Amino acid sequence: MTQIIVEDLTKEFRVAERREGATGFLRRRSRFVHALQSVSFSLREGELLGLIGPNGAGKSTTIKILCGILEPTSGRCEVGGVVPWKERIRHVARIGAVFGQRTQLWWDLPVADSFVLLRDIYRVAPEDYRRNLDELVALLDLERLLTTPVRQLSLGQRMRCEIAASMLHGPRVLFLDEPTIGLDAVAKLAVRNFVRTLNRDRGVTVILTTHDMHDVEALAERVIVIGNGRILADGTLTALRRDVLGERRLRVQFAEDVSDLDVPGAKIRQRSGRSVELSFDPRETPAHGLIATIAARYDVEDVHVDEPPIDEVVAQFYARHALEAR
Amino acid sequence: MTAAIRPYVAVVRARFSVLLQYRAAAVAGFLTQCWWGGIKVMVLTAFFAASSSTPMTLPQAIDYVWLGQALFTMLPWSGDPDVARMVRTGDVAYERLRPLDTYAFWYSRAVARRTANPTLRAIPMLLTAGVLFRLIGWSAYALRAPSGVEAALLFAASIALVIGLSAAVSALMDTLTVATLSERGVTLLIGPLIIVFSGSLVPLPLFPDWSQPILRNQPFAGLMDTPFRIYSGHLAGRNALLALARQVVWIVALVMIGRALMARVMTRLQTQGG
Numbered sequence: 027m028t029q030i031i032v033e034d035l036t037k038e039f040r041v042a043e044r045r046e047g048a049t050g051f052l053r054r055r056s057r058f059v060h061a062l063q064s065v066s067f068s069l070r071e072g073e074l075l076g077l078i079g080p081n082g083a084g085k086s087t088t089i090k091i092l093c094g095i096l097e098p099t100s101g102r103c104e105v106g107g108v109v110p111w112k113e114r115i116r117h118v119a120r121i122g123a124v125f126g127q128r129t130q131l132w133w134d135l136p137v138a139d140s141f142v143l144l145r146d147i148y149r150v151a152p153e154d155y156r157r158n159l160d161e162l163v164a165l166l167d168l169e170r171l172l173t174t175p176v177r178q179l180s181l182g183q184r185m186r187c188e189i190a191a192s193m194l195h196g197p198r199v200l201f202l203d204e205p206t207i208g209l210d211a212v213a214k215l216a217v218r219n220f221v222r223t224l225n226r227d228r229g230v231t232v233i234l235t236t237h238d239m240h241d242v243e244a245l246a247e248r249v250i251v252i253g254n255g256r257i258l259a260d261g262t263l264t265a266l267r268r269d270v271l272g273e274r275r276l277r278v279q280f281a282e283d284v285s286d287l288d289v290p291g292a293k294i295r296q297r298s299g300r301s302v303e304l305s306f307d308p309r310e311t312p313a314h315g316l317i318a319t320i321a322a323r324y325d326v327e328d329v330h331v332d333e334p335p336i337d338e339v340v341a342q343f344y345a346r347h348a349l350e351a352r
Numbered sequence: 353m354t355a356a357i358r359p360y361v362a363v364v365r366a367r368f369s370v371l372l373q374y375r376a377a378a379v380a381g382f383l384t385q386c387w388w389g390g391i392k393v394m395v396l397t398a399f400f401a402a403s404s405s406t407p408m409t410l411p412q413a414i415d416y417v418w419l420g421q422a423l424f425t426m427l428p429w430s431g432d433p434d435v436a437r438m439v440r441t442g443d444v445a446y447e448r449l450r451p452l453d454t455y456a457f458w459y460s461r462a463v464a465r466r467t468a469n470p471t472l473r474a475i476p477m478l479l480t481a482g483v484l485f486r487l488i489g490w491s492a493y494a495l496r497a498p499s500g501v502e503a504a505l506l507f508a509a510s511i512a513l514v515i516g517l518s519a520a521v522s523a524l525m526d527t528l529t530v531a532t533l534s535e536r537g538v539t540l541l542i543g544p545l546i547i548v549f550s551g552s553l554v555p556l557p558l559f560p561d562w563s564q565p566i567l568r569n570q571p572f573a574g575l576m577d578t579p580f581r582i583y584s585g586h587l588a589g590r591n592a593l594l595a596l597a598r599q600v601v602w603i604v605a606l607v608m609i610g611r612a613l614m615a616r617v618m619t620r621l622q623t624q625g626g
Contacts (some may be wrong), residue, residue: 095448097619119451130446134370146362147450149355 029199029231030069030092035101037062037087037255061087062098063255071198072229074221076246076263078236080344084255085235086125089203092233093123105199119148122192126204129184130191131176137187138172141194148195155194162190165220182213189220200224202234206241218244239336251340253347263336270346271339275332276304276316281325289320300327359452360460367464378472381425385477389421393493407557411496412584416555418495419580422477425469426514427550427575428521429543431535432465435526439533448618455523455614459607462522466515499585506592510579513599517574520606521546527614551577557586571606574599 039059062084069075077085090096091103094110094117103110110117131140145155163169166186171179179187185205192200202221206214222245224230236242242249242263249266251259259266276292280300287294291311292304306316313331320326393414400410408416435458438444447454478495485494498504525542529535547553549572556567556577567573578595581587587595 090445093445093449095445114448115451115453118449123449125442125445128441128443128446130443130449132366132370134373135366139366143362143366147359147452149358149451 027071028068029071029073029106030067030233031102031104032068032088032092033066033102035062035065035088035091035103036060036099037084037091037096038099060255062091062101064101065252065255065257067250067257067260069231069233071231072225073248074225074232074234074246076234076236076242076249077252078239078242078249078340079252079258081237083252085252086203087255088252089123089201089233089235093121093201094118119195120197121199121201122195122197123201124185124188124192124203124205126185126202126207129176129188131184131187133177134175136173136175137168137179140176140187141172141191144191144194150195154196158194158196159190162193165223166190166216182209182216185209185213186216186220189217193224197230199231200233202232202236204235204237206236206238214238214241221245239340243336251343253344258347259343266343267333267336267339270343271334272307272309273305273334274308274313275334276306276313277330277332278302278304278320278326279328281327284324287324289316291319292316359450360456363457363460364464367461368468371464371468372472374469375472378469381469382473382476385421385424385473386480389417389477389481392417392421397493407561408555408581408584408586412581412586413555413558414493415495415584416551416580418477418481419583420552420576422474422481423470423511423514423576424552425473426466426518427546427552428462428466428518428525429546429552430539431525431529432461432522433535434461435529436533436535439530444530454618455527455607455611458526458614459519459523459610462519462526463515466518466522496584498583499588503582503585503588503592506596507579507583510582510592510596510599513596513603514575514579516603517571517599517606520603520610521571521575524606524610524613527610527617531613531617546572546575549573550575551580555580557581568595569598571602574602 037060039061040056041059042056065084065088067075077088079085087096091098092105092110094114097111105117106120108117108120130144131137132143141159150158163172166189168186168190171183171187174183176184176187189202189205200221205221206217209217218241221232221234225232225245232245234241234245247262249259249261249263250257251266259269275295278301280302282300284300284302287297287302289304292306294302295305296303304316306313317329317331320329396413396417397410400406400413435444438447447457450457481495482497485491498507521542525535525538528538532538549556549567549570551573556573557564559567567577574595578587578599582592582595
């Protein structure tokens with residue numbers, strides 16, 4: 027069932043400009059910035075969508091409109107049959123959201139006190155609250171954090187609590203705006219595992235924005251790339267990879283000196299001593315044939331086939347669309 | 353407690369308990385207020401000694417001063433730094449994410465702010481000015497008991513209205529803070545007005561006669577002047593009831609203005625990208 031519909035969504039901001047110099051304030055002008063231009067997509071219940079793009083691309087604006095915090099300039103948008111900004115109160119009661127760079131927990135209070143306040147704000151029934159809390163505490167390993175004042179938590183601990191805070195009222199849709207920003211490897215894995223469980227086992231619909239492509243690789247079956255306020259790609263990560271940088275990489279460790287190395291169908295990317303990295307197009311040169319050719323001609327110790335790192339794929343995509351941070 | 357008001361009550365309670373943690377500030381504030389109260393009492397005593405006819409008696413004026421010192425933090429004389437911080441950091445987005453009427457939400461926060469601090473400070477101040485002063489022989493400068501049972505009851509009602517009015521002014525200031533992105537301008541503009549026109553600086557009855565009708569009908573009189581004059585019997589009977597009615601009218605008016613402004617500001621907030 028379609029849960030989120032976005033059609034022709036457009037958002038303009040008026041930005042005040044000030045000229046340079048001492049009299050600049052006398053000549054104030056403003057210009058319009060198109061944060062979103064005709065963005066359209068839809069999402070089924072239980073889908074997990076990764077929203078990526080450079081800074082200023084329009085990711086957060088999209089999330090904020092979907093959350094009912096911003097009103098678009100034009101276009102249509104429905105989440106579970108509700109227009110977010112028109113019925114804000116009804117809408118926000120049914121969604122959860124985490125903004126990675128902000129905090130919703132009370133700085134001076136123990137985590138549990140913030141949770142109790144959120145319970146009352148969302149009017150959660152006591153038995154539902156108990157059940158949700160127990161589940162979240164188990165999944166996110168919060169047991170020892172609950173009595174700690176928020177200001178004493180590490181960023182990773184705080185983010186786990188923030189995510190729990192957004193799920194206490196049991197929403198069926200979760201918006202995560204850069205939930206892994208600034209986190210260490212362990213905390214990132216904890217967040218990813220939790221989001222995966224929520225999505226796969228509980229069927230919660232998730233929209234996630236991130237700059238960490240490993241988040242997307244680990245979680246999202248579907249990715250939307252957004253740049254300069256427009257959708258540039260919408261599909262699986264595999265398809266994006268194929269379209270942008272479909273090559274594969276073959277690392278070979280030779281047992282002999284290979285300064286005269288020449289392999290048809292592959293290019294030398296890097297070499298250091300007897301270790302060489304080749305790139306090839308798997309559609310023209312299948313990997314097994316390539317390896318056989320090399321092994322027949324040279325003395326090979328080890329081979330390793332890999333795809334280009336996802337960061338490289340995305341960087342190449344951004345470069346192709348001349349995207350940079352605004 | 354019905355489901356409708358449960359979140360707002362929870363906000364008041366949580367905020368209240370946080371604010372009660374600032375005990376060191378309360379002690380410092382208490383000492384400052386003793387000092388200021390002492391100066392004001394001395395100035396008023398000298399002033400009353402030199403005047404032949406005065407609009408209120410000296411003991412009434414002294415009651416007015418000590419009550420003002422005790423309940424000083426009920427005055428909405430500065431914007432909420434938390435709101436300013438939320439606006440600067442963008443955490444204000446989370447406020448809009450709550451299934452609450454944002455105005456009522458912030459009004460609740462203001463109610464907590466305008467009751468928690470006075471709770472901490474009023475009791476030591478009242479004990480000092482009302483009991484300690486008598487014990488050490490400063491009865492002439494001490495706070496007296498309410499002028500009667502009726503005065504005490506009306507005073508209690510009026511203080512309840514002070515909380516409502518003060519929270520309405522606070523919520524309006526918070527909304528202006530969002531509009532101007534800083535609480536400083538709001539505090540600079542409104543703070544001094546409130547300190548003068550509530551009677552906190554000089555009791556309002558001591559202002560010139562021609563200004564009395566204006567002072568009586570402006571909103572800030574309901575923040576201090578009204579309950580304090582009721583307490584000492586300076587306002588009684590029909591006049592006291594009329595003064596309470598004026599407090600109610602100003603609460604309604606300021607809530608309406610605050611709500612209208614917030615509706616506008618929240619659409620403007622959107623143009624800044626949250």
